[in-house]
Amino acid sequence: MKRTCTVCIALVALLSLVSLPLFSQGTADQAKASGPTTIELWYGAAITEAGPPPADWVGFQIIKDKLNIELKLTALPSNESDQDVKVQAAAAANNLPDLFMVRRDVLTRLVPQGLVAPVDDLYEKMPIRTAKHYDEVSRSHARFNGKTYGLADPGSITKNEGLLVRKDWLDKLGLAVPKTTDELLAVMRAFTFDDPDGNGKHDTYGYGAFQEINNYEAWPGRRLEPIFGAFGVDGTWNMTASNAGLNILKPEFFDAMSLLKQMADEGIIDPNWLAYKKDDFRAAWKQGRFGIMREQNAAFAATANYAPFDKNFPDGEWIIIDPPTGPKGHASIGPYTAGFRIYAISAKAVKEGKKDKIAELLEWMASDEGYYLLGWGVEGVNYTKDANGIPVAANLPNPDLAFSAPGGQTVTQLRNMVFYNGDIELYARYPKYITATSKKEMSALDVLRVMQTKKWTPAVGSDTLPIPNADLKRFYEQGLSEFITGKRSLTRENWNKWIDEFKRLGGQDWNDKGVAFAKENNLLN
């Protein structure tokens, strides 16, 4: 018995010695050194409802063959707060992927925890990408304590909205294009009360909007910025060095509110604007419900978006106008900021020696090969090039696989990692076309170019300024909407009282912190 025990113990010890290297880190590292480097990438999908690139996507093999990288992809959830939860949970478990898209708010919390690595040294290692994607504004966007912790890639196109007016209605009523706020009010009244569509019904309004708010365009939000711009108080923040601070605290904000209140009281703004969602708003202008609006270029002029309006009103015509000038000469379509998509590298990835490989991958993505592959797919399968070298979805053996068709969309899910709003992208994105009913030539790109020539308020970086707490935000939004709906009387005295209360609840603190942050980060103009 004793002998059997001794033999068993000896066998176990021998087996342990033999098997130890199999489970040790050292052996795994050696295996890694000879095989491809695995890079886990959490990306923001270009088309949320389309699936991820298929498992046999040609890009995986090309990246493996050329870069010796095994790319593991995860599409982040479409909703920003879901993205934040996923990233933060992984961060808490020190399980962040190697490369991941992250919102600046979250990045701000990851940096002090040492979970993300500085990327300043990567710019030199990626000359092609850096030249196209990263300027000084981009680098400072994710800079904390002198170091940049995220690669801020260009996001959505800036200044891509405009103030539009129904020219056919102006012509019918014998009105000129409004240039001032008074003229704008006169046109709104005419559009509301003078039956511009000639159907004999009181079913049209002057201005159409919906509440669309964000960090830098607080209530009532983007759609009404041209009204507030006429008073120099468009956007949440004034980003000028001489007058920096929350616009709501400026005396002109009351004047802008008074004009909006007048529009509401006279019934010349579509009364549903407080209830509309984006889709309702867009359905409404296509149904001819109002004649003045602020709209995005593609939402207005791209093929399928314009088609319903074209069908309903073949003789209808929208024109892009200058923002109305206010009593003191101010005018603006609204504030603009530089939108970025930040990609951060986890400290874990750097520790595992993957930083250079990540740079190699990103640089390859910016090369012609990566740019076209990720942006449009495989030439001849997902796109062809026209005479000007612009990718088009034409002359393909299987049109279902075109980059713009449902079958081809999955292979371009990473396109936001390579696009930088260059001319090729814009021409491909917004091709010229002839409308189905009125046979007009339309181009969302031409519309964009015109919109960008209008007067805008520079507010780069205002979207990174501190945000109010939920209670203060609610007080802000609810208070302003109550002034407009008449629940609170909009008098100078009431306004001042409400502003005092706003300051007391934390508004002053929010203002002071915002100004300090803007100064600290050189964001003021």
Next chain:
Amino acid sequence: MEQKIKKPKGRFTSVAVRPTAADHSFNLVVDIFLMGLLVIIAVPLWSTITLSFRPNDYIGNNLQGMFLAPWQWSNAAYKALLGNAGFVLAFGNSVKILIGGVVTALLLTIPLAYVLSIHTLPGRRYLNLLIIIPYVFNVGMIPSYLLVTNLGLIDKLAAVFLPGAISTYNCLIMRSFFEGIPNELKESARIDGATEIQVLMLVILPLSKAIIMTIGLFYGVSFWNDFFHAMLYLNNNQLQPLPILLRNILMASGMNEYVEVNAFGDAPIAAIKAASVFMSAIPMVIAYPFIQKYFTKGTLLGSVKG
């Protein structure tokens, strides 16, 4: 002295007792309330259905002219959804999570509930306490995430259902039901030489069809609808279940930058959204009528013990 027997009042009067005016009034109020409730439920449902059949060229997404019935029916949205590989894949993943989850949850909940229902179990009170503590004090997202990660469940469908495989609430309901089964039945089986497992399998379970169906349904609904765990634990997009896809569809802007087709072709995005909501609800809608007969019986029997 002879006492007068009061007639019972209220909705649940026996057939032999003639309802009073007060009964009628009460019943009317209840009926009106229920009708109101029905309208609140039915109108959005009907609105979703009509929206899902919206034709391609229908302009606008409100219900004008299409409230009672679409003036023109179109199944483009359903065709697009069913023809989409992503939707089929997500549906399949959800079915796997549903089946795996319900089976696992019942396999774990039934024995635990049975053990807790045995009054002579040593330390029963402490065991109950141990189970109730996490019910009252949730551990939170990060510890759960760490646990799932350390168990190697990231990117496994089991990560969606395993952490919630024993719901304390469901377990307590089932325990109460088991406690309601006459002890004599168990005793007689034991006298006949049955082990505890045989008592559970041969005596308790055949008598507990109602509670098993009911709790199974509870689990099924929660696993079918679970978005959060799938979002957190499944990084491999090929494993994404229906709620994730559904959320992505609902978040879709409907404005592709190129030629204005969405990932489901040229069907209107509003119709796609409505159709996907409706289709994801179908399995549960189908399951309910079959299980409904057990439903009241299962939950009520458990709540009354002698």
